[in-house]
Amino acid sequence: MSLVLGAIADDFTGATDLANNLVRAGMRCIQTIGVPDHALDADDVDAVVVALKSRSCPVEEAVSDSLSALEWLQAQGARQVFFKYCSTFDSTPRGNIGPVADALLERLGAEQTVMVPAFPVNGRTVYQGHLFVGDRLLNDSGMQHHPLNPMRDADLVRVLAQQTPHPVGLLTHATLTQGGDAAKVRLAELHRDGVRHVICDTLDENDLNVLAESVADLALVTGGSGLGQTLPEVYRQRGWLAPVDNAGQLAVPNGASLVLSGSCSQATLGQVEHFLRFHEGFALDPLALAESDAQVEEALAFAHERLSETTPVLIYASAAPERVKEAQRRLGAAQAGELVERALARLAQALVGEGVGRLVVAGGETSGAVVSALGVAELRIGEQIDPGVPWTQTQVAGREAPLSLALKSGNFGGVDFFTRAFETLRGERPS
């Protein structure tokens, strides 16, 4: 069987999130870090998710990286392409969701795609084109404070219309309740009206099932990882997938436990606070990092004294919105972010070299920086810790055994994620 799905993800944790859903739905899946420079041995792989760092970079770079990923996936024979972005539609009026989707459509010679950011199991739903996080509209969910791409409007038709010169339309929940054929008819009507991008309402798994059925023949689909839960079943019904048992089996983990957090999302802030009630942590401050390397040295010393297999150590820059704003005011948002990412990447490199074998990283940009510093090329996706976050394993220089790595999207995971992740890995609590 050849590659069924080729996905292009705009950040590393987002890529893992999609890969996790594909594996849980029975697809054999690998995640690559960046575009590989070699062909895939596709015999036992149904889906590849190419993880880029294109969410917050300049538009031209995001487009060019995404097109390189597309070219590679096409060369591997992917039947359908999935552009994965955040379930909170992280973007700015310049992009990068609109421009990347436009470029992919053009290169694929296609005229329409769907936008399905929803991930209902994690509380991301879309109704009348408005994105909700739990019971809050996107712009009232904490995302309005995001350090890199504050989301101040929940109306996705309006948000996307700023990012593309092409018409944006809506496929409503009312149509989805009439089933896949009705949805296809509506997509065709919108196509006739010249609508290139169709924001899709999605309230629950039923809507995701109907959507998967209606969009499996499109050259390009786009969205969060929710659609990854239901597309595999449609592929299976079409005979594109071989049956497999346990697509997510990993080797036995070993080594000390570490959490590195550069995410300032609300869920992560709660997880840091919860962790610090039971364990020690070391706080990084971008203002101190701007002065010298001393704080990184202190963090290393802190970790050296405490690293163990059973009790995780936390090093974090995660801070409340006021503190983030203050650092950004003094250093500039990009510079503050970069200082933190560089520090956490350096710590990951040093501490994995010194015996850390189980590593949780919180934050998409942060994960990108850490994974690049570790020279990770490919991840095998294993057991889920919480929806959207699996353990993965990878080979890194300086470690004979694989490194167990969990890349947590900022707003994902229960409040005790930073301790429970390690318990899950030891088989102490089923996921």
Ligand SMILES: Nc1ncnc2c1ncn2[C@@H]1O[C@H](COP(=O)(O)OP(=O)(O)OP(=O)(O)O)[C@@H](O)[C@H]1O
């Ligand atoms: N104290 C801080 N002050 C300013 N910026 C910070 C601070 N701590 C972290 N940052 C930066 O904020 C950004 C957080 O983005 P990141 O993608 O890692 O987390 P997230 O947005 O919560 O996660 P996700 O993208 O998965 O939702 C990073 O660039 C990080 O370096």
Ligand SMILES: O=C(O)[C@@H](O)C(=O)CO
């Ligand atoms: O879709 C999501 O919410 C996540 O996979 C993600 O991309 C956050 O960085």
